[in-house]
Amino acid sequence: MESIADVRTPEAALAIPRFEDGFVNMQELLRSLAESIVNEIMSAEADQMCAATGNSRNGYRERKLTTCVGTLTLRVPKLRSGSFFPDDVLERYQRVDRAIVAAVAEMYATGTSTRKVQKVAQAMGVERLSKDQVSAICGHLDAEVGELVTRPLGKPRTPYLWIDATYVKCRRDRRVASTAVVTAIGCDEGGWRRVLGLGVVDTEAYDSWLAFLRKVRDRGVRGVGLVTSDAHPGLVRAVSEVFQGAAWQRCVVHLMRGCARAAGSRQLSRRVSRIVAPVFRLKEAGAVRAAYHLAVDVLGSCCPEAAAVLEGTEPDALAYLDFPPSHWKRLRTNNVQERANREIKRRSRVVQVFPSASSLERLAGAVMCDMDEAWSDARYFSEARMAELYDERQRGANGEPLTEEQLEGFRLVARQAIEASLELADMLEAA
Structure with a gap:
């Protein structure tokens, strides 16, 4: 990539953008210089980061940036481990707003109510969109989304x-x-x-x-x-x-909602939730399974419909227990x-x-x-x-199979957890 010094050489001078009549195209020259300088800066910053952390470069990804001198094609460096992003150059979430603009533009094109489209556009601060802008925005977004959903993993x-x-x-x-x-x-x-x-x-x-x-x-x-x-x-x-x-x-969040819906009344659904919720907060697999069975029994006496929902989904609701306990919180929901x-x-x-x-x-x-x-x-x-x-x-x-003594200990922990949750529910209802 050319630096500012390189532009002074005769070879670089021949490559300076010009109009058909031979005059220098100043806007394109400024655009290409800005693009080159920003890319060099990002490359240098990425090299400094790699040198400080022992990381290494892994290619780059292209991003477009619209400026007063034209659209720059920026080559954002990628790293082997972690990521590098020039927050002082690009806005991370800039594309989302452009996605909404593209949707509004298509509303214009498909004959949606002008009044409604104007209302939506004004809410986003968009006053007008030309046909060329619509094509450019949609084409750029489609390319990025297409790359996301087709890239090899x-x-x-x-x-x-x-x-x-x-x-x-x-x-x-x-x-x-x-x-x-x-x-x-x-x-x-x-x-x-x-x-x-x-x-x-x-x-x-x-x-x-x-x-x-x-x-x-x-x-x-x-x-x-x-x-x-x-x-x-x-x-x-x-x-x-x-x-x-x-x-x-x-x-399990959707499962608890399903149990609450089966209860029917609002008061009973709250009680059902108080019975089921403690099951998935326990930290040991044996205690979770014991609490699950106990919750089915308790629900059977107050809400058989919810008990049937919970009992019928046990293998799928507790599948996360076969994985490391440190992963459970993010796997069960x-x-x-x-x-x-x-x-x-x-x-x-x-x-x-x-x-x-x-x-x-x-x-x-x-x-x-x-x-x-x-x-x-x-x-x-x-x-x-x-x-x-x-x-x-x-x-x-x-x-490893559990002993009867371990099972009894887990049942005790499960019973205490559900009883404590129900006591809290009763106190809240009384208040």
Whole structure:
């Protein structure tokens, strides 16, 4: 890449951008100089970081930056371990706002009410959009989202996978319908989270889930040990076929909500929640299983419907116990997906109704691009914790049978936990 000194040489002078009449194109010259200088600065900062930490460079990723002298193509350095990001040059979440602008622009193009479009645009500070701006924004976003969902996932194993769907209103077949945006998030053996898949599918259809998960697998996902999700129809069957040998964990938060709904009345649903919640807060596998069985028995006397829901899902609700205890908190729920869904909802609330499935997928993809980039700054599990996963499986630590004395101790701990939760519920109701 040329430096400022290089531009003074005769060879560089011949490459100076000019108009057809021979005059120097000053704007293009300033743009290319700015692009070169900023890239050199980022490269030098990345080299300094590597020298200080013992890290090494691993290529770069391109980002566009619109400036007063034109659009710069920035080459942001990538590192072997961790990440480098020039916060003083780029805004991390700049693309999300551009995704909303693209959705609004498409609303104009598809004939949505002018009054409604203007209202949405004003809420974002957008006064007007030209046809060229719309094309440029959409093309850039589509390229980034396409790269995210088609990139090879490399050699690292992906032991953990979270899958979920969120629903947004979208115009399909000339009517407004609640449309599902499904995402797959994985954690590799190094402890890093990555976005593995994104799509707009029919969540009720087994074929839709099967096609979505096959795309994720074909990009290189391997070594999956546990898949956490809600009990979407067709999803469990598709998981068992695509990721053979992997366990399925039903999100315990959704399970507790299902038990509460089975209770019917508000007062009884609160009591059901107080009985079930302590089960998943216990720290030992034996205590969790003992508390689960006790909760089924207690619910049987006050709410048989909730007891049936809990009893019928025991293997799937407790699948996380076969993995290291330090991982349990993040494996038993779909919280990592819930946070991503909330961000998609927050960004889509401005648009309200998307004019097409492609515009919805564009916005959701831009949100996931930014989340994927943010996750590259910190591991979800440390290297030491991820090592526990494979070490425990080699030792077979979880397969040792419990003595009757240990079982009785776990039952006592479970009974105390549930009784304490119910006492607190009674005190709150009395107050």
